[in-house]
C-alpha cells in the first residue's frame with residue numbers, strides 16, 4: 001500500500017459551502033428540489049426534469065416508462081463496452097440486454113454492425129453513450145432509425161456539461177439522463193437526473209417517480225457523512241487512505257440489479273447549489289489538462305471528434321489503450337506505486353459479466369473485449385499538476401525501457 005500523495009482517478013469535489021447548502025436544504029422543505037429542477041429545465045431547455053437517487057435509477061425509470069408505452073417490446077440495445085450500471089438497470093426494469101460492438105475510432109456503436117440490430121421488432125430503445133464524456137453521434141443514430149416506436153435514450157451519465165458541435169449533451173435524443181455519482185462530471189455523492197421534452201413519456205415518468213420512496217432519515221445522514229468524508233479524503237494528500245481500504249471498493253464497477261431506487265433527497269438538491277459555475281470550472285480545468293495530453297498521446301478514439309469538432313473534448317478521464325494486457329498491468333503497477341491516479345475503466349465487456357453470459361450465447365464483441373483488456377484512464381481533474389502529467393506521459397512513452405526489457 002502506498003502512503004503519500006495519491007491522485008484519485010476522477011474528482012468533482014463537493015466542497016464545504018455546498019455541504020452547508022445541503023444541510024440548510026433539509027430544513028427548507030421542497031424549495032431546493034424545485035430550484036434544482038427549475039434551473040436544470042432552464043439551462044437545458046427541456047420542459048420535464050426528474051430527480052432520483054442515481055444514474056441507474058434514472059435509467060430504470062425511463063425504461064419502465066417506455067415499457068408501459070410499448071408492452072410488446074423488451075429489447076434495450078447498448079454498447080458492449082459501457083458501465084455495468086447500464087445492464088443492471090435493464091435487468092431491474094425486467095427487459096433484455098442487447099449488445100452492439102463499439103467502433104474502432106470512438107466509444108460509440110460500430111454503426112455497420114448496428115444497422116441489422118435496429119431492425120428487430122422487439123426493440124424498445126437504443127442507448128447511445130457519451131463514454132468518458134466523449135460525444136456519441138446521436139444525430140447519425142436518429143437518421144438510422146425509421147421505426148417511430150423505437151426510442152433513443154441518451155446515456156449522458158459521464159457527460160453533464162459537455163457539448164457537441166455547440167449543442168448540449170443529454171438533450172440530443174428523446175430522453176436523456178445524467179449521473180451525479182462520485183467520479184462523474186459533477187457530484188452530489190449520488191444522484192440521477194432525467195430530462196425530456198416528451199409530454200407523454202413525462203406523464204409516465206411522473207407516475208414512476210411517485211412510486212419511489214424518499215430517503216429515510218438514516219439514508220440522509222449517511223449522505224451527509226459521506227459528503228464530509230469525501231470533502232476530506234478526496235484530496236491527493238489523503239486519498240491514499242480510502243484507496244488502501246479494500247472494503248470501500250473504490251472505483252469498482254459491479255453488476256447488481258438490486259440497487260436502491262429513491263427520489264433525490266432535499267440534502268442532495270441542496271448540495272447541487274451553484275452547479276452551473278462548478279461544472280464550468282471543472283470543465284475548464286479538465287480541458288486544459290486534456291489539451292496538453294492530446295498532442296503527446298495518440299488516442300485513436302479521439303480522432304473522429306477532433307476532426308469533426310473544432311474544440312477540445314470534455315473528458316472526465318483520459319482513455320489510453322495499451323499495446324496488450326501485460327503492458328497494461330505493468331503500467332498500472334508503476335503508475336499506482338507513484339500515486340498517479342491511473343485506473344482501468346471496466347474489467348470486461350458486458351457479455352463477459354458472469355450473471356449475463358447466458359444472454360449472449362457466446363457471441364463475440366471483439367473491440368469491446370479488447371478495450372476491457374487494454375484500456376486505462378489517466379486523471380485530468382483539478383488536482384492533477386503539470387508534473388503529474390509529465391510523469392504520466394514519460395511512463396507511457398517508454399515501452400522499451402530497460403525496466404520492462406528485463407521481464408521478458
Ligand SMILES: *Cc1c(COP(=O)(O)O)cnc(C)c1O
Pocket residue numbers: 053054055056057082083085086129131155157158179180181190191192
Ligand atoms: C455511472 C454511469 C451510469 C450510472 O450512474 P450511477 O449514478 O452510478 O448509477 C450509467 N451509465 C454510464 C455510462 C455511467 O458511467
